[in-house]
Amino acid sequence: MVTMSDQQPRTPGPEPPPASTRWQPGALPQNTQWQQQPTVIAPPGTVVPKSPGIAVIASLFLPGLGSMISGNVAIGVMILCLWLASWLLTVILIGFVGVFVFWVWGMAQAYRDAVSWNRHHGMIS
Secondary structure, X not given: OOOOOOOOOOOOOOOOOOHHHOOOOOOOOOOOOXXXXXXXXXXXXXXXXXXXXXXXXXXXXXXOHHHHHOOOHHHHHHHHHHHHHXXXXXXXXXXXXXXXXXXXXXXXXXXXHHHHHHHHOOOOO
């Protein structure tokens, strides 16, 4: 059994920095141990390839979204608007054909957009 007399006294933690080195609003601390170093994720100018698979999966859930994330926003918005208009036309049975056609077109276009973006930037996908 541990008693109070067997325990070591706690040592205090590091003392806070003097008031002259504390952070002031609008100013960054200079040469202190608390200064945060910037994190570099990728070198400047690095181009990350677009994934055709992710583009197709995105368009599987929302037609046109894959084209939008692949850099072809105009075509993506057009596919999405046509798909939504087809849902409104399901009242007149013709909309069911459009819903399916625009859904499949959205996935195929997303794949083509991602591959063409990668080729344009010198990458093989």
